Amino acid sequence: MAYIHDMTDPLSLDARKGLPEHLRVLADMYPRTDWRGHPNFNDLTAFWLERHGMFRQLNDLLVEGSEKRLDRANPRYGRELQHYTSMFLNQLHGHHRIEDDHYFPQFIPLDSRLAQGFEILDRDHHALDGHIHALAEGTNAVLRRIAAGEDDEAEARALLDRQRAFRSFLHRHLEDEEDLVVPVILEYGAALS
Structure with missing residues (x-):
C-alpha cells in the first residue's frame, strides 16, 4: 500500500526544501557550527544527533547493498537486507514515538513562534x-524471491x-528537525531541566 502525499502543501515532507524563514528564527541565531560549543549542548542532545547520524548511515548502507546486488557484487544481500532493514525501520519508528510522545511536548510551550x-x-x-511501510513491503518482496530461489532483479530495482x-x-x-530542535535546546536549556 503506497502512502498518498499532498503535493499541494508546500510544507509537506515531499515538497519542502527546508524550514520556512519564520521557523528559522532560532536556527539563524544558532548556526550548526556553534552547536557543540554552546553551554546548553548536553550529552542527550549529542546522543540524539548521533541517532540521526546512525539513521542516515543505515539508509546509505541499504542503498549501497541494493546497488551492489544489482551489480552482482553482494552475495550476502538477502541476509544483510533483512538484518539492516529490520534494525533501521524498527529503530526509526521507536525514535519517532519517543520524540512525539516525550520530547516535542516539552519543546512546544517554550516558544510559540515554533509551534507550526x-x-x-x-x-x-x-x-x-x-x-516505512512501503520500504518494508519492497524489502519483503525481494526476500520472498530470494527465499524461493527466484530471480529478484526487478524487485531489487x-x-x-x-x-x-x-x-x-x-x-x-532530519535536517529540518535538527534545525528546529537543537536551537530550542540551546536557547531554553535551563527551562528543560
Whole structure:
C-alpha cells in the first residue's frame, strides 16, 4: 500500500526544501557550527544527533547493498537486507514515538513562534510511516524471491528506487528537525531541566 502525499502543501515532507524563514528564527541565531560549543549542548542532545547520524548511515548502507546486488557484487544481500532493514525501520519508528510522545511536548510551550514547526515534524512522522511501510513491503518482496530461489532483479530495482526516495525524505526531515530542535535546546536549556 503506497502512502498518498499532498503535493499541494508546500510544507509537506515531499515538497519542502527546508524550514520556512519564520521557523528559522532560532536556527539563524544558532548556526550548526556553534552547536557543540554552546553551554546548553548536553550529552542527550549529542546522543540524539548521533541517532540521526546512525539513521542516515543505515539508509546509505541499504542503498549501497541494493546497488551492489544489482551489480552482482553482494552475495550476502538477502541476509544483510533483512538484518539492516529490520534494525533501521524498527529503530526509526521507536525514535519517532519517543520524540512525539516525550520530547516535542516539552519543546512546544517554550516558544510559540515554533509551534507550526513541531506540527510539521509531526506530519513528517506520519508521512514517514507510509514510507516505512512501503520500504518494508519492497524489502519483503525481494526476500520472498530470494527465499524461493527466484530471480529478484526487478524487485531489487524497485526496492532501490524506494530506498533512494526514502533517503531523500529522511534527510530532509532530519535536517529540518535538527534545525528546529537543537536551537530550542540551546536557547531554553535551563527551562528543560
